[in-house]
Amino acid sequence: MSETFPLVFSVTSGKGGVGKTNLSVNLALELAKKGKRVVLVDADLGLANVDVLLGLTPPRNLFHLFHEGAGIRDILFPTPYNFSILPASSGMSEMLTLSTGQKLELLEAMDDLEGSIDCLIVDTGAGINENVLYFNLAAQQRLVVLTPEPTSLTDAYALIKVLKMAHGVEHFKICVNMAKDAATAKEVFKRLYQACDHFLDGVSLDFLGFVPRDPSVxxxxxxxxPFCAFAPDSPASQAVAAMAETILTWEPPHELDGNIKFFWKKLLFR
Incomplete structure (x- = not known):
């Protein structure tokens, strides 16, 4: 990971209920344990639950940035696990689709954090709605989470297809969650890889790892x-810790792909 430029990656999925937010929270914890300054953005703007998983009640969230003039540091909320969150609201219909102006406002506001963080994790909503696509395009890397369920595989492929066909995104990291064992996870990845290889020319998938089914989760x-704090020696926690180690080797992109990114000014002018 670059020491001078924040690494920004989304954690995303085609289907809900695959454990995407829980993975985001635990990756944030593990990266923080490794000495990184981490901010986790709850980008599921209408159905936010990062704060719920952490048992926290932040007084402000991204709604206050867009509608009440709060600054990004007014919203930033520390957790007991040495990382901070940018919480979102739940049940606010105004947040379901950001306007172009609000998207640019968020990107501009985030610049204020650039020098004080090493890693920005963006926990998107599920599916292929406009907000999900926007946050995936604004990240440098995209981590797609799926499970062995056939519907999860189908929806993960649909998300990758839209990002590739409509926006030219070609590189994706893959995590298989809730897998029975390594063989099951690799078979799921193989099926997704084969579908993308057959139908989506130029798409590159990189298997980050899998999280086994584990009662500690x-x-x-x-x-x-977070289960990585609750049961640090559990199989799921060890799997997430290993993925965090790999994420530390990721580098910011060497060139822009035509989509406006978080901290894009530094990317453009470095």
Whole structure:
């Protein structure tokens, strides 16, 4: 990971219920444990739950940035796990589709954090709606989460297809969550890889790893604590820690892909 430029990656999925937000929270914790200054953005703007998973009640969220004039540092909220979150609102219909002006406002506001963070994790909503696509395009890397369920595989492919066909995105990291074992996870990845290879010319998939089915994951959710803190020696926690190690080797892109990014000014003028 670059020491002078924040690494920005989205954690995204085609289908809801695949454990995307839980993975985002635990990756943030593991990267923070490795000494990185981490901010996790809850970009599921209408159905936010990062704060719920952490058992936190921030007084402000991204709604206040767009509608009440709050600054980004007014919203930034520290967690007990040495990373901070930018929480979003839940049940606010005004947040379901950001206007072009609001998208640019958020990108501009985020510039204020550039020098004080090493890693920005963007937990998107599920699906292929406009907000999901926007946050995926604004990230440098995209981590697509899916499970062994056939519907999850189909929806992950649909998300990749839209990002490739409509926006020219070709590189994706893949995590298989809730897998029975490594063989199951690799088979899921193989099926997604074959579909993309056959129908989407130029798409590159990189298998980041898998998180096994593990009762500690559910126990952490119930207790509103990250499972990597609740049960650090569990198989799921060890898997996430290994993925965090790999993420530390990622580098910012060497050239822009035509989509406006978080911290794009520094990317453009470095």
């Amino acid at each position: 559910r126990a952490g959710v119930v207790q509103q604590k």
